[in-house]
Amino acid sequence: MMLHARLAISMMLVSFIVLLHVASAKRIFAQTPPSGQPDYWKITVQPSLSAGATDSISTGANTASLEAGITFMDLPFQVYTVDAGVTWNVTATWVAPDGAPPPSQVVVKEQVKGQWDTDQEAINGAINAGYGFQSATEFQSHGVVQGINYQILPVNNNQVQWTLDQNASVEAYSFSAVGFFDPSSAEDYDTLSIANLDVETSGGVDSPTVDNLLTGQLCTATVAQGGLVPLTYKWILSPGTAYPFDSWTYSFNNGGAQGVFVDMKNVPTTNASYSTHFGRPDVSGGGKFSCTVTFGVPQTPNIVTRPANGFPNVNVLQRVPIDVNPVTFVDGGLQKGGVVLIGNELGAASMASPIKVGDKVGIVWKDTVTTPAAFVLPKQTYPKGLWMFVQLIEPNRPDYSSNGFLLDNACPYTYCLPANPPFYADGTEGTFADGPFLTLANPPPPSVSSYNQIGDHFQTYVMYQPPGTGSDYVPVDEVIWSWNATVKFAQGVWSLTSSSFKPPTITQVYTAQFPQWTAAFQNS
Numbered sequence: 001m002m003l004h005a006r007l008a009i010s011m012m013l014v015s016f017i018v019l020l021h022v023a024s025a026k027r028i029f030a031q032t033p034p035s036g037q038p039d040y041w042k043i044t045v046q047p048s049l050s051a052g053a054t055d056s057i058s059t060g061a062n063t064a065s066l067e068a069g070i071t072f073m074d075l076p077f078q079v080y081t082v083d084a085g086v087t088w089n090v091t092a093t094w095v096a097p098d099g100a101p102p103p104s105q106v107v108v109k110e111q112v113k114g115q116w117d118t119d120q121e122a123i124n125g126a127i128n129a130g131y132g133f134q135s136a137t138e139f140q141s142h143g144v145v146q147g148i149n150y151q152i153l154p155v156n157n158n159q160v161q162w163t164l165d166q167n168a169s170v171e172a173y174s175f176s177a178v179g180f181f182d183p184s185s186a187e188d189y190d191t192l193s194i195a196n197l198d199v200e201t202s203g204g205v206d207s208p209t210v211d212n213l214l215t216g217q218l219c220t221a222t223v224a225q226g227g228l229v230p231l232t233y234k235w236i237l238s239p240g241t242a243y244p245f246d247s248w249t250y251s252f253n254n255g256g257a258q259g260v261f262v263d264m265k266n267v268p269t270t271n272a273s274y275s276t277h278f279g280r281p282d283v284s285g286g287g288k289f290s291c292t293v294t295f296g297v298p299q300t301p302n303i304v305t306r307p308a309n310g311f312p313n314v315n316v317l318q319r320v321p322i323d324v325n326p327v328t329f330v331d332g333g334l335q336k337g338g339v340v341l342i343g344n345e346l347g348a349a350s351m352a353s354p355i356k357v358g359d360k361v362g363i364v365w366k367d368t369v370t371t372p373a374a375f376v377l378p379k380q381t382y383p384k385g386l387w388m389f390v391q392l393i394e395p396n397r398p399d400y401s402s403n404g405f406l407l408d409n410a411c412p413y414t415y416c417l418p419a420n421p422p423f424y425a426d427g428t429e430g431t432f433a434d435g436p437f438l439t440l441a442n443p444p445p446p447s448v449s450s451y452n453q454i455g456d457h458f459q460t461y462v463m464y465q466p467p468g469t470g471s472d473y474v475p476v477d478e479v480i481w482s483w484n485a486t487v488k489f490a491q492g493v494w495s496l497t498s499s500s501f502k503p504p505t506i507t508q509v510y511t512a513q514f515p516q517w518t519a520a521f522q523n524s
Contacts, residue, residue, distance in 0.1 A: 039096040039208075041106075041160070041194050046089040092160040092194050100208035102158050103198035103319045107226030108151045111191045147304040150228065150297050152197060152311055160194065195226035199289045199318035203468065205374050211322045213278060214375045218470030220275040221289040223316055228295040231310070235274040237264070239287040242324040243279035243512040248473055250390075250411045259390075259407065261514040277472045278324040279512045288318040325372065327385075327464050329476050332366030332429055339485050339499035346454065346494070347437025348483035348501060354431055355415055361435035362501065365389075365479060369464055370427045377467040385471070387464045388412035388422035389432045390515050394457040396484070397438050398448075400521075405459060407520040408434075413460075425464060432460065440487065440494050448489070450497075455484030461515050475514055 094102035153160050202220045204213035213219055221237075223230055237244055246262040264276060274289065296310040337350035339362075348362030355361075369387040377383050391413045392405035412421040417431040436456050462477040485499040 039094070039098065039100050041092040042095050043090065043092045043192075043194070045091075090162055090192070094155070094158040096208070098208035101319060102155050103196040103224075104317045105152055105154050105197050106160055107195050107197050107228055108153055108160075108162065109193045109195075109227055110149045110151075112147050112149070147306065148297075148300065149306045150311075152226075152314060193227070196224055196319070197226040197228075197314075197316055198224050199291055199316055200224050201289065201318065201320075201322065203470075207320075209320060211320050212374070213322060213324050214372070214466040214468075215279060215324055215326055215476070216277055216464060216466045216471050216474040217375075217468045218275060218277055218472070219322065220273050220470075221291070221318070222273045223291055223293055225293075225295070227298065228311065229298055230272065230293050231296050232294040233270050233272060233274075234292040235269040235271075236290045236292070237274070237276065237287060238290070239278070242287060242322070244276040245279055245472075245514075246276065248514050250473075259411065259515050259517045261516050275470075277474070278322075279474045279514075288321050290318060291316045325375075327425070327466065327476055328370040328372055329462070329464075330368040330370075331477070332368060332431075334366075334479070335364040336481070336501055337362045338501055339483050339496070341485070341487065341494060341496040344440045344442045344494060345437055346440055346485060346487060346496070347435060348455075349435035349437050353433055353435065355417060355433050359435060361433040362483065363432075363434050363479075363481060365432040365460065366429055367432075367462055367477065368427055368429045369423075369425045369462065369476065371425045371466060375466060375468075380467045380469075382424065382465075383467055385425040385464065385466045386422040387425050387430070387462060387476075388473075389416055389430065390461045390463050391432075391434065392459040392461075392515050392517060393436075393521050395521055396453065396455055396457075398440070398444075398451055398454065399438075402521070405457075405515075405517060407517040408458070409520060409522055412463075422465075425466075434458070434460075436483065440489075442489075442494065443492070444489050450486070450488040452486050453484045454487065455482060457482040459515065463515075475512070478513070 092106070096102070151162070153162055199221050200223075201211050202222075203217050204211055204219065206212075211219075221235070223233070244264050246264055246267050248259070248261050250259045267274075267276075274291070293314050293316050294310065294312045295314060297305045297307065299305055335351065337348065337360075339348050340346075340350045340360075349360035351361050351364065353359035353361045354364060371384040388411075390411050391408040393408040394402055394405045409415075413432065414421065415433055418428065421430070423430045436458075438454070440451075458479075458481050460479040460481070461475045463473040464476045465471055465473045481502065483499070483501045486497045487494050488497050489495075
C-alpha cells in the first residue's frame, strides 16, 4: 500500500562575503603601505524569519553569515509544512583605520541558489530562485536552480543600506512506503559580495587620503569596476589648479631640432585608461578624474544573470583626490652685463665668463633643483630626477632674422656648469651663461652705412624631469631677456650709437609655458 504525503518547506541560508579593498592598490611608486589595517566593509544583518525556521548568525571583521531552515523526516500520514518567508535588512559600514574616504558607490553581487534532496528516487519538486531567474519541476531525488543579480548602490555617511527579500522557495512531493523513514531537506543559499566602484590612479607617492604626485610625473587613471564588465568609457578630468598635459618631447640632430608640446585636447578619452602629466610647479594643486562607463554583467554558463541590459552611463568618481606638488627650486642669483662693441665684434658680452677663462658673457644665472625626499625612487636610473637649461632665441641680425623663436644651438643648453648636462636634481647647483655676439662686416655692403636695433630676444628655461616611469620634463622657471644696439659705419670704423639690455632687472617667472621650436639657430 502506497501512501502520499505533501511536504511544503522553505529554508534560507544566507552568507555574506566581503571583498577586501586596499586603498590605492594600483599606485606603482608607493614608498610604504598605509599604516594600520586595510580598509573594508563591515556588514551587519537583521533577519526577519517566519515561524518554524531555525537560524544561526555569525559575524566577523570582514564577513557575516546567516543560516536558517529545516531538515525533516518524511513519516507516513504526516505532512511537514514550514512557511519561511525571510527579509534581510543589510547595512555595510566603511571601516578605514588609515582614514581613507569611502567610494561614492559600490557594486553588490547576489548569487541565489535553491536546491532539494531526498533519499526517494521519485520526487516532484518545484524551485524558484527569486528575481525571476528560473523555475524547475523535477521528478528526481535532487533539483537545483540558481541566478546572479548585480546592483549599484550609493554610499551615504560611510554606509550602504538595502533590503534583501528575494528568497528562493522549494516545494517537494515525496512518496513513501508505510513505516519507511525518508530523510529529506530543502535549502536556499544567498551569497553577497560588496566591492568599490571608483576611479584609481597610479603614480607618485601613496597616501590614504590623497594621491601625491610630483610635477611632471605620469598619472594614469583606471576604473575599479567592482566585478562588472566595462563596455564603453568617457573620461573627464577636473584639474583644479594643476596644468594637465600629454607630453613634451625634443630632438636635436645636425643643426635641425624640434620641441613639441602636446596638450590634452586631442588625447582619446574613450580608452580603458587615461594618462596625463601635470605642470604648474609654483603651487600645490590637483583635481579628480571621473569616467562615464556603460557596464555589462559577467555571464556564467547555465546561470541566469541580471540585469540583462547591464548599467548604461554610470558616472564613476575618483575616491581619493590628486595633489600635484612642486619641486624644490632655489634661485642662486642673476647677473647681467651690457652691450659692447670691440672692433667689429658686437654683442652682450661684458663680463668674465664663469664657464671658460678668457670668454666674455652678458648674463649668468645660477639655480639649484632638488627632488623632495618623499619622491626619491632609489631603484630608478635617476632616483632624484634630472634638470637642464633650455634657451630659445629670436635673432634680428644683418645676415639673419626669424619670425619666431628657434632653439639656441642645442638641447640641453651646453654652455653651462657642470659640464655635460642634464644635471642631477639632488641639490647640485647649475650655472648658465650666455654672451651673444656677431661680427660686423668691414667694410659693410655698399648700400649700408648703419644698422638699427640689431640684437636678440631670449626665453631661457629651467626644465625638470622627476623620477618615475613615464615622467616628462616640465618648465619650473623662466627668464625673458633681450639686447639690442644701433651701430654706424664711418671712415672705416664701426661705432656704437645706442644700446639696451632688457629688462633692467632680470627676474624669474614661474611658468606653465613649454618651449617649442621647429629649427635651431647655431653659433649665437
